[in-house]
Amino acid sequence: MGRRGRGGNRGGGRGGRGRGRGSSRGRDYRSGPANYTELEKKNENFENYYNALGIVEEEEREQFWTALKRELPNSFRFTGSKGHALSVQQRLIDRYIPQITSVTYEGQPVPPPTPLEWFPEKLAWSMTTPKQVVRKFPPFASFQKFLVSETSVGNISRQEVVSMIPPLLMDIKPGMTVLDLCAAPGSKSAQLIEMVHGGEEARVRQVLHNLNEQQGRGMSPDGMEIEAEKAQAQSEDDWSDDGRATGLLIANDVDYRRAQMLVHQVKRLNSPNMIVTNHDATLFPSIKLYSEPDQPGRYLKFDRILADVPCSGDGTARKNPNIWKDWIPGNGLGLYATQVRILVRALQMLKVGGRVVYSTCSMNPVEDEAVVASAIDRCGGVSKVKIIDCSDTLPGLKRKSGLSEWKIMDKTGRMWSSWKEVEEAREAQGEEGFGRLTEGMFPPVTESEDERLALERCIRVYPHLQDTGGFFIAVLEKQTEIKARPESRSKITAPKPPVASLLDALNAKIENPTNGDVDRNLHEAYENLAPMRVDPDNALDDSNAPPTARQNRANTPPATKRPLEDDEEDGGVSQDSPTKRVKTDVDDSRMVHFPPPPAAQLEPEKYEDTADEPLELDTINGGQEPYQPPSRPDQPPKKRRDQPHEEPFKYLDPDHEELLGIYKFYEVSPRFPRDRFMVRNATGQPVKAIYYTSTLAREILTQNEGKGMKFVHCGVKMFMKQDAQGQDVCRWRIQSEGMPIIEPWVGEGRIVRLYKRETLRKLLIEMFPRVAQDGWRDLGEIGERVRDIGMGCCVLRVETSDDEDGFKERLVLPLWRSISSLNLMLPKEDRKAMLLRLYNDDSPLVDNSKNRFKQQETSRDISRSSTAGTPLPESGIAEATDEPETIIDKDGGVVFNTAMDSDVEETTTGIGGKGIGPEHKAMEAEDRMKADAQNKADNTREIAPGVTDEEDVFNKGV
Numbered sequence: 001m002g003r004r005g006r007g008g009n010r011g012g013g014r015g016g017r018g019r020g021r022g023s024s025r026g027r028d029y030r031s032g033p034a035n036y037t038e039l040e041k042k043n044e045n046f047e048n049y050y051n052a053l054g055i056v057e058e059e060e061r062e063q064f065w066t067a068l069k070r071e072l073p074n075s076f077r078f079t080g081s082k083g084h085a086l087s088v089q090q091r092l093i094d095r096y097i098p099q100i101t102s103v104t105y106e107g108q109p110v111p112p113p114t115p116l117e118w119f120p121e122k123l124a125w126s127m128t129t130p131k132q133v134v135r136k137f138p139p140f141a142s143f144q145k146f147l148v149s150e151t152s153v154g155n156i157s158r159q160e161v162v163s164m165i166p167p168l169l170m171d172i173k174p175g176m177t178v179l180d181l182c183a184a185p186g187s188k189s190a191q192l193i194e195m196v197h198g199g200e201e202a203r204v205r206q207v208l209h210n211l212n213e214q215q216g217r218g219m220s221p222d223g224m225e226i227e228a229e230k231a232q233a234q235s236e237d238d239w240s241d242d243g244r245a246t247g248l249l250i251a252n253d254v255d256y257r258r259a260q261m262l263v264h265q266v267k268r269l270n271s272p273n274m275i276v277t278n279h280d281a282t283l284f285p286s287i288k289l290y291s292e293p294d295q296p297g298r299y300l301k302f303d304r305i306l307a308d309v310p311c312s313g314d315g316t317a318r319k320n321p322n323i324w325k326d327w328i329p330g331n332g333l334g335l336y337a338t339q340v341r342i343l344v345r346a347l348q349m350l351k352v353g354g355r356v357v358y359s360t361c362s363m364n365p366v367e368d369e370a371v372v373a374s375a376i377d378r379c380g381g382v383s384k385v386k387i388i389d390c391s392d393t394l395p396g397l398k399r400k401s402g403l404s405e406w407k408i409m410d411k412t413g414r415m416w417s418s419w420k421e422v423e424e425a426r427e428a429q430g431e432e433g434f435g436r437l438t439e440g441m442f443p444p445v446t447e448s449e450d451e452r453l454a455l456e457r458c459i460r461v462y463p464h465l466q467d468t469g470g471f472f473i474a475v476l477e478k479q480t481e482i483k484a485r486p487e488s489r490s491k492i493t494a495p496k497p498p499v500a501s502l503l504d505a506l507n508a509k510i511e512n513p514t515n516g517d518v519d520r521n522l523h524e525a526y527e528n529l530a531p532m533r534v535d536p537d538n539a540l541d542d543s544n545a546p547p548t549a550r551q552n553r554a555n556t557p558p559a560t561k562r563p564l565e566d567d568e569e570d571g572g573v574s575q576d577s578p579t580k581r582v583k584t585d586v587d588d589s590r591m592v593h594f595p596p597p598p599a600a601q602l603e604p605e606k607y608e609d610t611a612d613e614p615l616e617l618d619t620i621n622g623g624q625e626p627y628q629p630p631s632r633p634d635q636p637p638k639k640r641r642d643q644p645h646e647e648p649f650k651y652l653d654p655d656h657e658e659l660l661g662i663y664k665f666y667e668v669s670p671r672f673p674r675d676r677f678m679v680r681n682a683t684g685q686p687v688k689a690i691y692y693t694s695t696l697a698r699e700i701l702t703q704n705e706g707k708g709m710k711f712v713h714c715g716v717k718m719f720m721k722q723d724a725q726g727q728d729v730c731r732w733r734i735q736s737e738g739m740p741i742i743e744p745w746v747g748e749g750r751i752v753r754l755y756k757r758e759t760l761r762k763l764l765i766e767m768f769p770r771v772a773q774d775g776w777r778d779l780g781e782i783g784e785r786v787r788d789i790g791m792g793c794c795v796l797r798v799e800t801s802d803d804e805d806g807f808k809e810r811l812v813l814p815l816w817r818s819i820s821s822l823n824l825m826l827p828k829e830d831r832k833a834m835l836l837r838l839y840n841d842d843s844p845l846v847d848n849s850k851n852r853f854k855q856q857e858t859s860r861d862i863s864r865s866s867t868a869g870t871p872l873p874e875s876g877i878a879e880a881t882d883e884p885e886t887i888i889d890k891d892g893g894v895v896f897n898t899a900m901d902s903d904v905e906e907t908t909t910g911i912g913g914k915g916i917g918p919e920h921k922a923m924e925a926e927d928r929m930k931a932d933a934q935n936k937a938d939n940t941r942e943i944a945p946g947v948t949d950e951e952d953v954f955n956k957g958v
């Protein structure tokens with residue numbers, strides 16, 4: 001409804017009117033901020049090229065260009081497990097949509113966000129009201145608060161609408177192995193990992209329910225919910241690991257800094273089934289799997305691969321107005337060869353029957369259909385790889401067919417219809433000036449119907465169809481094993497000119513090193529040697545590229561790599577071969593991936609790192625990184641400032657005493673696997689954090705350790721070392737990230753159940769409510785239980801019920817019981833977001849421990865035994881400040897210093913509440929000051945050079 005209203009405002013006349021200018025009647029809000037609209041949106045070559053191509057019919061042309069010049073709507077997606085995402089979405093529908101619908105801005109009704117009809121469960125939304133209006137206009141204040149708080153805790157993800165399409169076409173099923181080759185900054189990876197975990201929650205609960213029934217125990221989890229979830233759980237097919245997801249996502253990016261951004265994004269998803277790597281996708285190494293000693297090596301193949309490749313990005317002109325200024329035909333031409341290489345590599349690593357989804361945000365057929373056609377051609381044609389018809393998928397998504405015919409504009413703006421035309425011109429004029437045009441860029445000429453590629457099955461999304469950016473997607477299916485033809489025998493690179501011309505140019509350079517013409521000739525001669533090398537110009541020549549393209553291809557490794565075709569022809573050089581190249585292809589028949597060998601589960605000792613020989617890194621990074629010897633258990637690797645350093649991933653012995661202690665304290669079911677815990681330090685000992693990964697992730701990390709794979713991230717932080725008082729208190733608390741994974745398997749001895757909304761509300765607002773003395777009485781239904789439960793970390797289960805004061809959605813939260821108080825171990829942001837979502841309450845938080853701490857400071861003569869009765873100020877509670885989150889519980893003698901939870905562990909610096917005497921108080925005060933300073937530093941630490949972690953609102957405190 002709102003969309004139609006808006007549409008009426010759109011016809012003509014926008015583009016010049018900024019905010020505050022002209023009449024408000026009939027204006028489109030998105031004429032928006034001056035800095036956007038005032039950039040001139042004109043580029044003759046850009047417009048001429050796509051008009052000449054006829055990418056849209058004549059009658060739609062104006063709408064197409066008008067839409068491309070208009071500011072892009074904002075869009076977002078509800079994330080997480082389906083049940084959770086739906087419940088957060090319901091808040092939007094029930095509370096905020098009615099509010100927004102009643103708002104008028106400059107006399108016009110404000111169009112509310114609308115769901116995308118074609119998105120599953122309608123969990124994605126789009127809104128045309130500009131961000132700055134939502135941010136600043138008072139009637140939007142509470143909606144804005146909702147968006148900010150849910151985004152900060154990861155329940156909402158801002159993502160461009162078209163960018164949501166590729167993962168939806170991948171048809172990911174439980175248990176699949178998925179690779180995202182060009183993944184940073186990670187919005188599609190986030191979608192993919194949700195799919196890898198599809199149905200997991202319901203399955204695990206079903207398994208537990210069955211177990212409990214078998215053992216004649218009470219219903220936990222709730223029988224009511226189980227019934228509701230049964231149908232969903234049964235339709236899924238991944239029960240092999242007690243319902244836990246067994247699939248895997250490897251998210252990769254060539255640019256280390258961007259790979260770190262990717263880690264930052266995906267870490268929030270708390271998936272043990274994900275690995276982040278840092279490789280050039282054109283040479284993505286084959287990943288070794290476990291094989292019996294006398295058996296041939298086994299390598300991972302993928303069920304699904306996303307190749308969301310670097311591209312010139314002209315489909316993003318609505319949010320990157322510089323495209324209008326910077327668009328030149330060479331942008332697309334320069335990326336074509338790299339794009340083909342990435343797609344061919346993807347097809348090589350795919351299982352037979354598997355899918356590669358290839359996508360770009362460019363509308364240029366050279367980067368789209370030509371790449372698809374060239375890659376299929378190199379892999380042996382349509383009998384090997386076919387384009388899938390997805391016209392029935394995502395009904396409601398408006399789209400256009402892929403192009404079967406197109407022309408190419410060269411860097412001078414001249415149009416070419418066919419390769420023949422280029423060859424004729426080259427014959428007439430000589431080699432000069434045709435460096436970038438190659439045969440593969442032109443529409444394929446097929447001789448028979450059997451060879452037809454059906455390029456029309458590719459999907460083109462244009463801005464005017466549903467008010468989005470421009471996008472291209474092709475879904476490819478591998479029919480049989482393939483042996484990709486060497487690039488030198490394909491149509492991808494330009495014909496090879498005489499090597500002599502390069503020698504001449506080199507000699508001229510020696511004689512005349514500073515002459516610009518000589519440089520240009522040398523460059524041209526070098527460029528024309530393209531078939532012999534990985535083309536650095538395509539990857540690295542950013543001089544003419546628009547910012548999006550530059551960003552896209554940042555850090556693509558240089559040309560000093562081996563030619564790709566070596567491995568493709570001979571089946572690859574093994575990681576174990578004397579030359580120690582990272583293997584990029586192997587005999588297809590040896591490629592399996594799942595299930596992991598039973599031995600992997602039963603004999604974890606076989607997973608010890610055995611490879612500590614030197615590795616010739618130059619074969620994987622073009623010699624850019626200096627050689628670094630692999631780590632030895634007794635010798636932590638030296639950190640170097642000028643290069644990425646990753647701590648090793650070391651799995652713990654399942655019978656490690658710390659693990660045994662944890663299992664005992666939390667009464668963890670023996671069915672919960674004990675061989676998937678790892679630490680990130682060279683000693684392999686649990687010092688500060690213990691991470692959990694899936695079995696397949698473990699297999700990959702261990703089998704490829706020291707073999708040249710660049711792993712950047714894996715694992716969910718499950719337990720954190722915690723100073724605590726009391727002999728029997730486990731020093732490892734459950735970290736909130738790991739809670740959903742382990743919680744179902746924790747024994748009753750460490751569980752506190754909560755049913756009433758008011759009880760939780762109190763726990764969310766108040767930090768450290770008192771339990772000792774009679775304090776427990778104020779805690780209502782959970783009072784007696786928390787009074788009696790032993791000190792340390794426990795699990796708060798918020799159960800559902802039909803009561804008026806009951807919960808409709810189940811929640812599980814970590815809780816800490818100290819000597820005399822209690823605390824939910826949640827970051828403040830999470831508390832605030834939950835208060836807002838569950839209670840529409842934005843009350844300030846109150847920190848009773850700070851209040852008590854102040855009381856103690858001013859009453860030094862009050863003895864330990866009497867502190868329990870220390871009166872609160874008149875209000876009874878002290879308001880929490882926004883100070884850093886190191887919290888000292890005076891009564892419990894426990895310090896949660898989670899702001900120091902860096903991802904990679906060092907030696908622990910836990911600051912403990914050591915006692916109660918005056919000296920200890922002084923020490924604690926000093927500790928607190930130190931920790932505050934440390935927190936300040938940590939809160940803005942760089943997660944990669946130039947990327948600060950300020951946005952990471954997670955793990956900053958409990």
Ligand SMILES: C[S@@+](CC[C@H](N)C(=O)[O-])C[C@H]1O[C@@H](n2cnc3c(N)ncnc32)[C@H](O)[C@@H]1O
Nearest residue numbers: 182183184185186187188254280281308310552
């Ligand atoms: C279009 S962006 C990917 C966007 C991402 N899929 C998302 O949804 O957030 C392209 C990415 O490819 C990366 N890239 C460029 N060349 C690459 C290569 N040769 N191998 C792997 N990644 C590459 C860039 O660093 C960039 O992050």
